[in-house]
Amino acid sequence: MTDLFIPILIAFVLIYALVKNVDAYSSFVKGAKGALPLMASLLPYIVAMFIAVELFRYSGISAYLCKFLSPVYKVLGIPVELCELTLIRPFSSNAGYVLLRDIFSTYGVDSYVGKCASVIMGSSDTIFYVSSIYFASTSVKKTLLTIPIALICNVVCTILACLCCRLI
Numbered sequence: 001m002t003d004l005f006i007p008i009l010i011a012f013v014l015i016y017a018l019v020k021n022v023d024a025y026s027s028f029v030k031g032a033k034g035a036l037p038l039m040a041s042l043l044p045y046i047v048a049m050f051i052a053v054e055l056f057r058y059s060g061i062s063a064y065l066c067k068f069l070s071p072v073y074k075v076l077g078i079p080v081e082l083c084e085l086t087l088i089r090p091f092s093s094n095a096g097y098v099l100l101r102d103i104f105s106t107y108g109v110d111s112y113v114g115k116c117a118s119v120i121m122g123s124s125d126t127i128f129y130v131s132s133i134y135f136a137s138t139s140v141k142k143t144l145l146t147i148p149i150a151l152i153c154n155v156v157c158t159i160l161a162c163l164c165c166r167l168i
Contacts, residue, residue: 038137045132053092062087078162079113081106085120086158090127090151097121112165119161124154 017024056062066083073080085103089096100117107113127150135143 042133042136045136046129049091049129049132053088053095056091057084057088057095076159076162077166078158079116081113082117082120082158082162085117086154089120089124090154092129093126096126115165115168116162119165120158123157123161127151127154 014024017027062084065087066080069083070080073083078086081103085096085099088099100121103117104114109115109118127147131143131146131150134140
């Protein structure tokens, strides 16, 4: 079914355009042309986010933070093995998936740690990446509480994810 989804979607769009008497190719080119300036304006933010995540991870700061935060994680019921994942995930989805793969290979997909990591990856988002892209492409200026509230929600979701995995 998944292999057929994209071809069915493309066929549906082409049939819809034919019924509405719209030149699908011209509309596609016009949309792609409009996306280029947006991509050019977002590129510096994306590159900065990728560089920051790589520096954070490879500088050893994440390892020191994990060591410092491990007592807090134990009190909150979050496995300490997920510390780096919970620190990196708000910045980068790709780095989060690399860490998820490492967790799966180390602890297994059916382990408590693997299940918690899966639920955390599915229930959290790249807060800083999404915020930088959204705020760069809109005229929203009052962003003071956005990041702190999103981070608090992320921590609550992480705690609940681990609690749910413990109960299941």
